[in-house]
Amino acid sequence: MSDATPPPPQPPAPHSDDALMSRFDRMGLRRFRARDAVLAVLLAAILLVVSQGDSIRKAGEQMNPGIGREIVLGVGRPAAWIADQLPLAGVSNAATAWLSPNPSLKGLQGFSSLTAATANGQAQVVSPEQFDPAAIGDKPPPRRPLHTLLVTGDSMSEPLDSDLAQLLAPKGVHVIQEPHVGSGISNTLLVDWGKLAALQVREHHPEAVVIFIGANEGFPMPGPSGREVECCSTAWAAIYANRVRQMANTYRQNGLARVYWLTLPTPREAARAAIARVVNAAIEVGVEPWANQIRVIDTVPIFTPNETYRDAMSVHGSQTIVRQADGIHLNDAGSSLLAGIVLARIERDFSD
Amino acid sequence: MLFPTVQFAIFFPIVLTISWALMSRPSLWKPFIIVASYIFYASASWRFCFLLAGVTLGNQTAAVLLRRTEDERRRRLIVGTAVALDLGVLGVFKYYSFFVQQLADVLGHAGLGVPLPLITIALPVGISFYTFQAISYVVDVKRRLVEPASLLDAAVYLSFFPHLVAGPIVRAREFLPQLARPRNPNRVAVGSGIALIALGVVEKVVIADYLARTVVEPVFAVPQAYTGPNVLLAAYGYAAQIYCDFSGYTNIAIGLALLMGYVFPQNFRSPYRATGFRDFWRRWHMTLSRFLRDFLYIPLGGNRGGRLATYRNLMITMILGGLWHGAAWTFVLWGAFQGAGLVTEHALHGRISAPAWLKWFVTFHLIVFGWILFRSESLHLAGVFLSRLLTLGAPTLWTAPVVSAIVVVIGLQLLPEKPLERFQVRIERLRPAVLAVGLAIVIVFSAATVPSQGVPPFIYFRF
Numbered sequence: 067m068s069d070a071t072p073p074p075p076q077p078p079a080p081h082s083d084d085a086l087m088s089r090f091d092r093m094g095l096r097r098f099r100a101r102d103a104v105l106a107v108l109l110a111a112i113l114l115v116v117s118q119g120d121s122i123r124k125a126g127e128q129m130n131p132g133i134g135r136e137i138v139l140g141v142g143r144p145a146a147w148i149a150d151q152l153p154l155a156g157v158s159n160a161a162t163a164w165l166s167p168n169p170s171l172k173g174l175q176g177f178s179s180l181t182a183a184t185a186n187g188q189a190q191v192v193s194p195e196q197f198d199p200a201a202i203g204d205k206p207p208p209r210r211p212l213h214t215l216l217v218t219g220d221s222m223s224e225p226l227d228s229d230l231a232q233l234l235a236p237k238g239v240h241v242i243q244e245p246h247v248g249s250g251i252s253n254t255l256l257v258d259w260g261k262l263a264a265l266q267v268r269e270h271h272p273e274a275v276v277i278f279i280g281a282n283e284g285f286p287m288p289g290p291s292g293r294e295v296e297c298c299s300t301a302w303a304a305i306y307a308n309r310v311r312q313m314a315n316t317y318r319q320n321g322l323a324r325v326y327w328l329t330l331p332t333p334r335e336a337a338r339a340a341i342a343r344v345v346n347a348a349i350e351v352g353v354e355p356w357a358n359q360i361r362v363i364d365t366v367p368i369f370t371p372n373e374t375y376r377d378a379m380s381v382h383g384s385q386t387i388v389r390q391a392d393g394i395h396l397n398d399a400g401s402s403l404l405a406g407i408v409l410a411r412i413e414r415d416f417s418d
Numbered sequence: 419m420l421f422p423t424v425q426f427a428i429f430f431p432i433v434l435t436i437s438w439a440l441m442s443r444p445s446l447w448k449p450f451i452i453v454a455s456y457i458f459y460a461s462a463s464w465r466f467c468f469l470l471a472g473v474t475l476g477n478q479t480a481a482v483l484l485r486r487t488e489d490e491r492r493r494r495l496i497v498g499t500a501v502a503l504d505l506g507v508l509g510v511f512k513y514y515s516f517f518v519q520q521l522a523d524v525l526g527h528a529g530l531g532v533p534l535p536l537i538t539i540a541l542p543v544g545i546s547f548y549t550f551q552a553i554s555y556v557v558d559v560k561r562r563l564v565e566p567a568s569l570l571d572a573a574v575y576l577s578f579f580p581h582l583v584a585g586p587i588v589r590a591r592e593f594l595p596q597l598a599r600p601r602n603p604n605r606v607a608v609g610s611g612i613a614l615i616a617l618g619v620v621e622k623v624v625i626a627d628y629l630a631r632t633v634v635e636p637v638f639a640v641p642q643a644y645t646g647p648n649v650l651l652a653a654y655g656y657a658a659q660i661y662c663d664f665s666g667y668t669n670i671a672i673g674l675a676l677l678m679g680y681v682f683p684q685n686f687r688s689p690y691r692a693t694g695f696r697d698f699w700r701r702w703h704m705t706l707s708r709f710l711r712d713f714l715y716i717p718l719g720g721n722r723g724g725r726l727a728t729y730r731n732l733m734i735t736m737i738l739g740g741l742w743h744g745a746a747w748t749f750v751l752w753g754a755f756q757g758a759g760l761v762t763e764h765a766l767h768g769r770i771s772a773p774a775w776l777k778w779f780v781t782f783h784l785i786v787f788g789w790i791l792f793r794s795e796s797l798h799l800a801g802v803f804l805s806r807l808l809t810l811g812a813p814t815l816w817t818a819p820v821v822s823a824i825v826v827v828i829g830l831q832l833l834p835e836k837p838l839e840r841f842q843v844r845i846e847r848l849r850p851a852v853l854a855v856g857l858a859i860v861i862v863f864s865a866a867t868v869p870s871q872g873v874p875p876f877i878y879f880r881f
Contacts, residue, residue, distance in 0.1 A: 086683040086704070087592055090607050090676065096847040100438040100603035103677045104431075106612060106850035106857075111431045113858035118865065125424040134425060134461060141428050162866030167631065225795070228639035232799075235642040243639065247871040257870050378536035384526035385533070387519050391540040398795065 115141075117158040119149025128248070128255045169269075174261035177254055177309050178288075195321070198357045200414075207358075212237075212416035216272035216317075218244040219279035222330070225398060226278055229405035237418060242270050250282035251309050252297070260309065263316040274416065275317040276408055278328040281394050284341040298344040306345065310352025318359045324415050325360040326408055327353055331369035334393025339373065361411055365404065369396070419461040421670045422623050422864070422873050429458065430674065433579075437678055441600045448570040448597075455577040459544070462583075466542035469507065474569075474576050476503050477552040481559045481566035497560045504549045512546065514539050516745030543879055544583035546742060548576050550709055555590040557713060564591040571597045580674040584667050584878040586685040587705040593680075601679025609846030612853040614673030616860040621666030623864040623873060625823050629659040631869070633815050638793050641803040645811025649803060655820065656793050657786045658827040660877055661689065664703070667876045688831035690785070693777035695759035698785060710739050728764065733757040743792070748800060752791040759784060782828075 115122070123142030129135035149155040199206045215234060217227035227243035234241050244266065249256045259279075266272075287305045289295040295302045310327075317325045329346040332339050346366065353360040366373060369388060378387045381403055388400030396404060419425050433454045440447040456467050480500035484493055515538050522534045555575065558564045567575065567590070575593050637644050637652035644652070668685040675682050685705050692698035699707040718731040733754065740753015772780075794800035830838075845853075 087681050089684060090610055090681055095607065095843060096609055097605040098608040098850055100441070100601075100606050100679065102850040103606045103608045103611065104435050104438055106608055106854040107431050107434055107677065109851060109854040110612075110858045110861070111427065113855065114427065114861060117858070117862055121865065122424050137428065138424055142424070158862050162863055165863065165866040167628075167867060167869045225639070228795070231640035231643060235640055241640070241643070243636065247874075249871065377538045385522050385536055387515055387536050387538055389538055391515070391538040393538070397538070 113154075115145040116149055116152050117154045119145035119147070119155060122146065124255060128253070169265055171258060171261040171265060174264040176258035176260040177312065178258075179260075193355065195356050195358050196354060198361075201357070209415060209417040210273075211418070212239050212273055212412065214240045214242065214270060214272045215274045215276065215412070216242045216244060216266060216270055217276045217278075218242075218246070218266060219277050219328075220249050220281050221245065221247045222281050222328075222395060223276075223278040224401075226276070226328075226396070226401045226405055226408070229402050230276065230408060233405060233409050242272065248282060249279075250285060251279060251313070252283045252287050252302075252306060253285040260312050260316075263313040267316055267319055271319075272317075272323060274324045274326065274412060276326045276328070276412075277313070277317070280330040280342060280345045283345050284338075298341055303344050303348045303351075307348040307352040310349055311355070314353045314356065314360050318356055321356075321359055323359070324412075325353070325356075326363055326411060327360060328363045328404070328408070329365050331365040331389075331396065332373045332375050334375045334389075338394065339375070343373065361415075363408060363411060368404070368407065369400065419458055420873060420875060421667065421674075422619055425461065427861075429454075434677060438603060441603060441679065444597075444600060447600070448574055452570070452573050452577055455574075455579040455582060458579040459577065459582060462543045463540070466545075469511075469542055469545070470548060470577060471573075473504065473507060473549060473552050474573050476500065477556050477576075478567075478569050478572040480556045481572065484556070484559050485566045493560055497556055500556045501553050504553050508545060508549045511539055511542055513741075513745045547585045547587055548582065550587050550706075551576055551581075551590070553713060554587070554709065558590050564594055567594050567597070578675075578680075580671045580678070580680075581682060584664075584671070584876055585703075585705060586668055586671065586682050587709050588682055589705075592683060596680055603679075606679055607676045607846070608850045609848060609853060611673040611676035612850070612857050613842070613845050614669040614676065616853075616857045618666040618669030618671075618673065619860055619864050621662040621669065622876065623666075624867050625827060626659045626662035626666060627874060628867065629655045629662075629820065629823055630874070632817075633820055634659050634793070637815070638795070638799070638803065641799060641806045644806060644815075645813070646807050646809040647811060647813035648815040649806040649809075651813070651815050651820065651824075653786050653790055653803075653807075654824050654828075656789050657690070658824045660789060660793075661686070662827055663877045667878060688835070690782055690828050690831045691778070692781050692785070693774055694781055695756065695763050695784075698781060699756075699760075706739070706742075710735050714738060725765075729761045732760045732764070736760065747797055748791055748794050751797065751800075752788055755788050755791060759788075778832075 119142070123139065123146040126135055126138035126142040129138060197204075212234075215230065217223055217230050223243075223245045224247070227241070227245060231241035231243060246257055246262070249259065251259050254260075266275075283306070284297040286294040286296050287302065287309075289301055289305060295305060314325055314327065317323060327349055329349055330342040333342055346364075350362060353362060369379065370376060375389075375393065377389050378385050380386070381388065381399060386399045388396060388403065390397045419429065433451075436450060437447065437454075440450050456470070459470060460467050477500055480496050483496045487493060487496070515536075518534050518536055522536060525534075555564070555567075555572065559566050571594055574597060575588075575590060578593075581588055633648075633652050633655040637649055638656070641649055641652075665686045672682045672685075683705055685703060687701045687704065689698055689702035692701050715731055715735040718734060719727055720731060721728040723731075734757075736757030737750060737753040740749045740751070740756065743749045743752075790803055791800050794803055848856075
């Protein structure tokens with residue numbers, strides 16, 4: 067082994083790109099003290115607290131449980147209180163309201179109206195609408211042309227919405243894609259799906275609705291007594307099913323429209339899989355009264371038979387990855403496969 | 419943790435305050451900033467902190483071994499091993515599923531249905547950026563452009579949160595010297611920092627996300643449902659969106675670093691002002707293009723092997739540069755298109771003369787064409803998009819706000835640079851309190867434009 071002393075390190079050779087690093091040293095640029103930097107950032111933060119305190123609290127409430135949520139709520143709750151005491155929040159809300167891209171859900175009936183309505187436990191009368199004619203050999207209603215299809219849900223509905231739009235575009239069907247990423251039926255903080263469904267129907271009057279939602283469920287919901295019910299008991303499932311029922315009833319538009327409600331393929335994570343199982347059961351129960359108008363497309367046997375998660379499956383004879391790396395969503399190939407199945411189901415109800 | 423979120427708005431003032439309080443004591447500051455950066459990274463997924471730590475340890479070991487040997491063969495072996503490990507990490511996490519699926523398809527079509535381990539692997543945020551920085555570190559040490567850093571310095575360099583998840587790709591020789599001594603607390607570019615953060619928020623939240631929501635996403639998802647004028651608008655819209663999205667992120671990152679006393683290299687210089695492909699790559703994602711030049715194009719031989727070898731090297735560099743953006747054939751095709759543009763420009767150099775405005779016009783539209791390949795979900799949809807460009811119909815999406823946003827984004831880049839710089843200097847000279855109030859107003863108004871589902875991730879987060 068050589069014991070020669072290594073040569074002293076050479077200073078870095080000048081490089082043409084190094085000039086990019088000195089661009090803040092140009093003439094006339096004012097320098098301040100570090101204290102000014104800290105004070106400026108804190109001043110901006112204080113102004114945000116007094117003008118947006120309530121938004122900070124709401125952002126915390128929308129987060130999944132964990133330390134991050136606790137920290138944001140730890141700041142957001144006092145910030146909301148401070149903002150309530152000062153006039154700046156009202157001023158900033160009034161000044162910026164016109165910029166909001168969110169549709170107004172004012173005046174629409176949301177899930178909060180359900181609590182009282184579901185408190186009684188009376189048996190319901192069975193109606194003919196609870197039977198799918200095809201399932202019992204009865205004559206189905208005549209098929210009619212489809213002009214407008216709404217594809218909605220949370221992130222699960224992407225890219226299914228695009229796939230359906232591409233499949234139906236040559237047939238002249240107007241496909242409205244309305245994913246509400248991060249939302250959930252059990253979490254009304256981001257959006258109340260009861261109200262949103264009413265708004266979607268009022269705005270678009272779709273003849274068919276495809277809904278694929280459930281990636282963000284498991285939040286506590288107020289029960290019939292008004293107390294919060296934690297996931298995933300039968301009580302929670304009943305509340306969820308009632309919410310599904312309210313939405314389904316809205317989407318079916320008194321029998322004018324067909325609804326295709328997709329269940330969740332089993333997620334990879336055991337905790338999520340437990341929630342998905344309850345959500346799927348609640349969907350089945352929720353849409354029961356209108357089996358002749360609402361089709362449940364069960365994705366579990368397609369993607370996760372026996373509720374066993376798998377990344378890949380046989381598609382048209384070759385093994386194909388169908389799930390995204392998060393173990394929740396379908397990837398492009400999986401979504402494309404599902405779009406074909408949904409389309410086949412739609413074509414049984416509608417003519418070209 | 420995205421920059422324009424409540425979580426980050428809570429995180430940063432705390433970290434900035436403690437950072438300056440500890441700045442004069444590097445033995446405390448460095449561990450603090452590493453912990454803060456890892457907390458920032460863990461908010462995406464704590465599991466990937468181990469990967470970041472592993473990449474840091476692996477490359478630092480290589481750097482230390484390089485210092486201990488003068489034997490050129492051994493030095494090459496050390497660097498080769500470190501780079502292979504970095505690329506291996508990148509390959510497994512970013513490209514495994516893609517290439518195994520392609521292989522399974524080919525074998526399936528050939529009737530050789532060999533069962534392959536088809537699994538999905540989560541892509542760690544920022545992996546493309548910090549593995550490239552790690553490569554630049556060991557290669558620069560090998561080239562003796564920079565001395566091996568201490569483990570703490572190397573960890574700060576690779577994990578420093580302002581550049582951790584989407585660059586800019588800061589070279590070791592640019593950052594490590596800044597760690598050699600505490601930043602001067604009397605010379606902080608507060609004005610530039612706050613102005614860049616405010617500009618970045620507007621670019622990302624107000625412009626990029628608005629264009630994405632209203633035009634780009636609907637049209638690129640189902641181009642067959644839109645008329646030619648609307649498809650054309652979506653192409654221009656994406657050119658504006660991707661610039662504002664990435665430039666917005668970069669401006670925020672550079673601004674945050676400035677407030678902490680650190681300087682990052684420039685990443686954009688009015689790219690839509692370019693009058694050729696070479697010019698474009700000197701203005702667009704400059705830290706990536708110089709990385710590709712220094713660590714791929716030149717090692718391949720650069721322009722030293724004659725005309726054909728130069729063309730080959732350009733094509734390889736740009737195709738791999740395209741693939742760096744993601745595991746999809748659209749990115750490969752986009753890279754090949756950029757390579758072909760550079761080759762053509764090289765071949766025609768000095769043979770054709772054209773007025774500057776014509777060069778700009780042609781270049782701009784070729785770049786926009788490239789973005790169509792880049793943005794499309796598949797090669798098939800790219801083809802549909804291009805074919806729809808030729809159809810006639812009503813320009814229903816050409817609304818005043820959308821057109822104004824696109825014109826402002828592209829038009830501002832065409833204005834003379836000097837007056838803009840003077841305007842920038844004037845803003846940067848304002849008192850910090852005035853700038854803070856301005857930043858708060860910008861954030862309040864920008865936040866009002868955010869839809870209920872929040873701010874979508876930066877485009878470059880998934881690269």
